[in-house]
Amino acid sequence: MRRARSPAALLPGLWLAIFFAFPFLLVLRLSLSDTALAIPPYTPRIDWSAGIEGLKAFFAALDVEMYRRLGEDRLYFDAYVSSLQFAATGTILALLVGYPMAYGMAKCRPGTRSVLLMLVILPFWTSFLIRVYAWIGILKPQGLLNAFLGLIGIEPLDLLYTPAAVQIGLVYSYLPFMVLPLYAALERLDHTLLEAAADLGSPPWKSFWQVTWPLSIPGVIAGCLLCFIPMVGEFIIPDLLGGPGSLMIGRAIWMEFFANRDWPFASAVAIVLLVTLVLPIVLYQRQQAKALEAGR
Amino acid sequence: MNRGPSWFNLVSLTLGFAFLYLPIVLLVVWSFNASRLVTVWGGFSTKWYAALLQDQQLLDAAWVTLRIGLMSATAATVLGTLAAIALVRGGRFRGRTLFSGMVYAPLVMPEVIMGLSLLLLFVAMGFARGFWTVMLAHTTFTLSYVAVVVHSRLITFDRLLEEAAQDLGCTPTQSFLQVTLPNIFPAVLAGWTLAFTLSLDDLVIASFASGPGATTLPMRIYSQVRLGVTPEINAVCTILIAVVAVGIICWSLAMKWRVAGAARLAAA
Numbered sequence: 150m151r152r153a154r155s156p157a158a159l160l161p162g163l164w165l166a167i168f169f170a171f172p173f174l175l176v177l178r179l180s181l182s183d184t185a186l187a188i189p190p191y192t193p194r195i196d197w198s199a200g201i202e203g204l205k206a207f208f209a210a211l212d213v214e215m216y217r218r219l220g221e222d223r224l225y226f227d228a229y230v231s232s233l234q235f236a237a238t239g240t241i242l243a244l245l246v247g248y249p250m251a252y253g254m255a256k257c258r259p260g261t262r263s264v265l266l267m268l269v270i271l272p273f274w275t276s277f278l279i280r281v282y283a284w285i286g287i288l289k290p291q292g293l294l295n296a297f298l299g300l301i302g303i304e305p306l307d308l309l310y311t312p313a314a315v316q317i318g319l320v321y322s323y324l325p326f327m328v329l330p331l332y333a334a335l336e337r338l339d340h341t342l343l344e345a346a347a348d349l350g351s352p353p354w355k356s357f358w359q360v361t362w363p364l365s366i367p368g369v370i371a372g373c374l375l376c377f378i379p380m381v382g383e384f385i386i387p388d389l390l391g392g393p394g395s396l397m398i399g400r401a402i403w404m405e406f407f408a409n410r411d412w413p414f415a416s417a418v419a420i421v422l423l424v425t426l427v428l429p430i431v432l433y434q435r436q437q438a439k440a441l442e443a444g445r
Numbered sequence: 446m447n448r449g450p451s452w453f454n455l456v457s458l459t460l461g462f463a464f465l466y467l468p469i470v471l472l473v474v475w476s477f478n479a480s481r482l483v484t485v486w487g488g489f490s491t492k493w494y495a496a497l498l499q500d501q502q503l504l505d506a507a508w509v510t511l512r513i514g515l516m517s518a519t520a521a522t523v524l525g526t527l528a529a530i531a532l533v534r535g536g537r538f539r540g541r542t543l544f545s546g547m548v549y550a551p552l553v554m555p556e557v558i559m560g561l562s563l564l565l566l567f568v569a570m571g572f573a574r575g576f577w578t579v580m581l582a583h584t585t586f587t588l589s590y591v592a593v594v595v596h597s598r599l600i601t602f603d604r605l606l607e608e609a610a611q612d613l614g615c616t617p618t619q620s621f622l623q624v625t626l627p628n629i630f631p632a633v634l635a636g637w638t639l640a641f642t643l644s645l646d647d648l649v650i651a652s653f654a655s656g657p658g659a660t661t662l663p664m665r666i667y668s669q670v671r672l673g674v675t676p677e678i679n680a681v682c683t684i685l686i687a688v689v690a691v692g693i694i695c696w697s698l699a700m701k702w703r704v705a706g707a708a709r710l711a712a713a
Contacts (some may be wrong), residue, residue: 153564155531155534155535155538157527157528157530157531157535158472158528158532158535158540158541158544159537160527160670161524161525161527161528161531161548161588161592162528162540162544162547163542164532164584164585164588165547165548165585165588166547167548167566167583168563168566168581168582168584168585169547169551169559169562170547171566172562172563173562175562175565175566176558176561176562176565176573179565194490203639204697218482231530231537246464249453249454249457249458249461250457250458250461250462251452251471251658252457252459253450253453253454253455253457253458253489256451257450257454257517258452265458267693267697268462268466268519269465269467270654271689271690271693272465272466272469274639274684274689274693275469275644275646275685275689275690276645276646276663276682276685276686277646277648278646278648278663278666278667278670279469279666279685279686280468280469280644281471282674282678282681282682283468283469283471283472284468284672285670285673285674286471286472286475286674287467287468287471287483289483289673289674291482291483291484291486292483293471293483293484296484313616320709321465321468324461324464324465325465326462352639361519365513374553375553378554378555379553379555379556379667381555382519382556382557382558382679383553383557384557384649385648385649389670389671391548392681399556399557402557402558403557403649404559405653406561406653411483412565415561416565418557419557419561419562422555422557423558426555428606429553430554432562433553434545434546434550435550437549438545
């Protein structure tokens with residue numbers, strides 16, 4: 150392998166360094182400042198003209214007040230825990246719904262497969278906001294679901310603005326992210342392996358457990374990470390479908406920022422969220438890199 | 446084997462796709478409903494669409510969104526394609542791990558965090574928030590998607606063709622423009638379309654990056670959606686869905702036509 154610099158990397162690398170990586174340092178710095186200073190230009194700033202003294206003064210001015218507040222406030226701890234719970238449950242439900250779908254797609258004829266694949270991708274291209282919004286009309290008390298339940302003589306459900314609605318919204322919105330990697334893994338599956346298992350007397354369910362499932366694990370991992378990570382920080386779904394009882398951390402950041410205008414505190418909440426997600430994000434990156442090397 | 450789908454496969458497919466599509470179909474149906482209630486069919490009507498044309502704020506927002514989408518998608522396509530080339534063709538250049546990390550991280554990064562960090566950047570740089578900051582923010586988060594789409598195409602492209610062109614006297618730049626680019630062009634175009642629709646749809650990052658005077662369509666829809674389901678919003682949503690659907694159908698027809706053309710060419 151050549152160990153050269155790539156000129157093509159220069160421009161996008163520079164762009165991402167400025168607009169993606171560097172801003173995280175700004176968030177970190179702001180999260181270490183005082184609320185009292187939370188008006189532009191958000192001191193402490195580094196006074197470069199003072200040289201090393203300026204740097205010292207800068208570090209001395211940093212404090213962890215925001216994080217202390219975060220630790221003391223039950224509300225935020227609860228929001229973290231409930232975000233993780235929502236995301237974990239949502240990911241498992243999406244896997245339960247998505248796996249049979251991906252499995253069924255892989256079983257279809259190639260022509261049908263590409264149409265179905267298109268149908269899975271299409272919702273991804275339509276607005277997230279719109280798709281979540283559509284559920285309001287279904288779940289609200291005088292909505293379609295209750296009209297339907299009324300027809301078949303079942304008590305109406307009060308779902309909108311409950312945690313259940315948030316859960317439905319999460320599964321619904323992130324289902325394509327689960328189905329696509331699963332399908333990619335299942336489609337590549339070597340069918341002669343299943344034939345061999347059948348020839349050796351393995352019943353279908355056993356072949357599934359011992360052949361299909363282990364081989365689809367990379368797809369399962371990719372799908373779960375692709376769902377779980379953004380679900381934890383989700384804002385639109387808890388905001389539109391959830392009530393006051395389903396506070397999620399993404400919504401907490403939004404509210405601190407836009408309603409309370411407490412930028413340092415919002416930054417501290419964001420940093421803690423980021424730290425929580427670093428591990429799954431790194432896992433996802435490694436998975437992605439491995440898949441790309443395999444595709445080579 | 447391929448014994449075809451079993452009844453279990455068919456049931457799970459039917460239920461799965463019904464779940465994915467029912468809300469979208471309902472939204473379209475509601476937008477043509479003369480009644481304001483979602484449970485009562487008051488007859489077919491296009492009056493909600495006519496009402497949209499009177500809503501100047503909405504039209505302004507749509508225009509802003511469209512311009513941001515066109516510009517940011519174009520910038521993201523250039524940057525994303527370059528990033529994909531660097532990842533596929535660059536070998537193990539220094540800083541590759543960091544680079545690929547930066548390219549793929551925005552795909553899973555929660556939007557709230559990206560929005561907040563970009564906003565702080567714009568404040569620190571002293572940019573007035575508005576049209577241009579949203580454009581920059583959208584370019585940043587969509588370029589990753591372009592990179593993924595182009596990457597997957599570039600990796601299957603036979604490098605020997607490029608080398609042959611260079612053996613025949615092309616400079617690397619020429620061989621890229623005349624051999625590689627035409628081959629990966631469908632993916633570049635797909636990346637552009639994806640970046641464009643993502644920009645049209647984005648609410649969270651735009652809300653952070655935007656300032657007074659630059660309200661995008663999703664921001665406008667969001668402020669009304671919070672008040673409940675209204676037929677006017679259903680109509681806007683239906684138009685957006687139709688734009689995307691028509692785009693994708695044209696796209697897949699063009700691909701079919703291209704493939705058929707290539708097959709004819711090969712047969713001749």
